[in-house]
Amino acid sequence: MTLNIIVMAKQVLDPEVPVSSYRLDRANRKIDSDPSKRIAPVINGFDETAVEAALRIREAGNEAKITVLSAGPSFVMDVMKKALSMGSDEMVLIEDSTLDSVSDSTVTAKVLAAAVKKLGDFDLIIAGRQASDWDNAQVPLGLAELLGVPCIPVARKVEV
Numbered sequence: 001m002t003l004n005i006i007v008m009a010k011q012v013l014d015p016e017v018p019v020s021s022y023r024l025d026r027a028n029r030k031i032d033s034d035p036s037k038r039i040a041p042v043i044n045g046f047d048e049t050a051v052e053a054a055l056r057i058r059e060a061g062n063e064a065k066i067t068v069l070s071a072g073p074s075f076v077m078d079v080m081k082k083a084l085s086m087g088s089d090e091m092v093l094i095e096d097s098t099l100d101s102v103s104d105s106t107v108t109a110k111v112l113a114a115a116v117k118k119l120g121d122f123d124l125i126i127a128g129r130q131a132s133d134w135d136n137a138q139v140p141l142g143l144a145e146l147l148g149v150p151c152i153p154v155a156r157k158v159e160v
Contacts (some may be wrong), residue, residue: 003064003160005054006116008127008140009047009083011072013039015132041079046128048082053126053158055087062160065089067119071111073100092119109142116147129154 017039051068058064068083071094084091094115099108116122125144130137137153144151 003123006125009070010044012044012133050126050128105138113146
């Protein structure tokens with residue numbers, strides 16, 4: 001039996017860059033990088049750990065298809081392809097510029113839930129503990145609620 005694992009991944013501005021390189025927009029709603037400093041985005045580090053957890057499940061001898069799922073206003077493909085280069089099988093990116101201006105944790109969870117439903121059957125969804133940009137840790141919980149599945153908010157190890 002092949003396990004269908006979906007891993008959530010978010011593109012964020014590099015959290016290792018000094019705080020002085022960031023600024024809030026006029027509405028104090030989102031963090032912008034200073035255009036003069038050109039901060040490169042990365043895959044959220046907690047989500048990279050989620051990809052690694054899925055890969056460990058497969059490496060433990062379980063047949064698994066790993067699909068990485070992300071939603072955002074835009075993507076840098078070289079950044080997002082990292083999850084594929086780590087060993088994931090597929091990637092689904094939901095790109096919509098309105099996700100930048102109206103998005104909050106609830107909207108993001110609803111968009112991702114709709115995508116998961118469209119992808120079809122899954123056995124496990126793995127998400128990082130939180131995103132390094134806003135640190136809310138709400139999307140995985142909202143996603144589980146919308147899909148009607150149990151959620152374990154923090155785990156040290158995943159075994160099948």
